[in-house]
Amino acid sequence: MDYKNILAQLSKTLSPKRLEHSIGVSKTAEEMAERFGCDRVKAKLAGLLHDVAREIPVEEFLPRAQAFGIVVNDMERAEPILLHAPLAAKLAEAEFQIHDAEILQAIFLHTTGGTHMSMLDKIIYLADVIEPGRNFGGLEEIRTLAQSDLDKALLLALNQSISYILERGGLIHPATIEARNDLLLKGVH
Numbered sequence: 001m002d003y004k005n006i007l008a009q010l011s012k013t014l015s016p017k018r019l020e021h022s023i024g025v026s027k028t029a030e031e032m033a034e035r036f037g038c039d040r041v042k043a044k045l046a047g048l049l050h051d052v053a054r055e056i057p058v059e060e061f062l063p064r065a066q067a068f069g070i071v072v073n074d075m076e077r078a079e080p081i082l083l084h085a086p087l088a089a090k091l092a093e094a095e096f097q098i099h100d101a102e103i104l105q106a107i108f109l110h111t112t113g114g115t116h117m118s119m120l121d122k123i124i125y126l127a128d129v130i131e132p133g134r135n136f137g138g139l140e141e142i143r144t145l146a147q148s149d150l151d152k153a154l155l156l157a158l159n160q161s162i163s164y165i166l167e168r169g170g171l172i173h174p175a176t177i178e179a180r181n182d183l184l185l186k187g188v189h
C-alpha cells in the first residue's frame with residue numbers, strides 16, 4: 001500500500017490523537033531522512049505505521065505476538081505494551097503489504113532501540129521522540145542535536161529514557177542498554 005491508502009486505513013482504526021502522532025512521526029522522519037541522506041519514502045512509511053499496534057487491547061498483545069511467532073522474553077511478558085513495536089512490524093507486513101526489511105526493522109526497534117541500528121532505525125526512534133506533538137523536559141536538547149548529529153541525538157534520547165525508567169524503578173529492556181553501549185563503543189559521546 002502507498003502512503004495515501006495506509007493513511008486512509010489508519011484514519012478508520014486509530015484514535016485521532018494516535019493518528020496525529022503517527023503523521024507527526026512520519027513527517028519528522030521524512031524531514032530527517034532528507035537532512036541525513038536516508039530514503040525519504042521508507043522513512044515516511046515507517047513513521048506512519050510505527051504505532052499501528054499501539055491501540056490493540058493490552059491483553060491481546062501476548063496471544064497475537066505468539067500467533068505471529070514473535071519470540072517473547074520475560075521483560076515483554078511483564079510489560080506486554082513493549083510488544084506493540086514488533087507487532088506493528090508484523091501488521092505492517094500482513095495488513096499493509098509492506099515487505100521492505102529496512103522499514104519493518106525500523107518499526108520493530110522503535111520503542112527499545114537495539115544493536116547495530118541502521119540510519120533508518122535511528123531516524124524512526126528519534127522521530128517518535130521529537131515529533132511536534134511531544135512535550136517533556138529535556139526534549140529541546142534532543143531536537144537541537146537531531147538537526148545535526150543523529151548519533152548524538154540518539155545517545156541523549158536513550159540516556160533520557162534510561163534515566164526516566166531508573167527514577168521510577170522500572171525494568172530496562174536489554175535492547176535499550178545494547179543500543180546505548182553500541183553508540184558508546186563507536187565513540188559517540
Ligand SMILES: [Fe+2]
Pocket residue numbers: 050051054084085110111
Ligand atoms: Fe510506539
Ligand SMILES: [Fe+2]
Pocket residue numbers: 021025050051128
Ligand atoms: Fe509512537
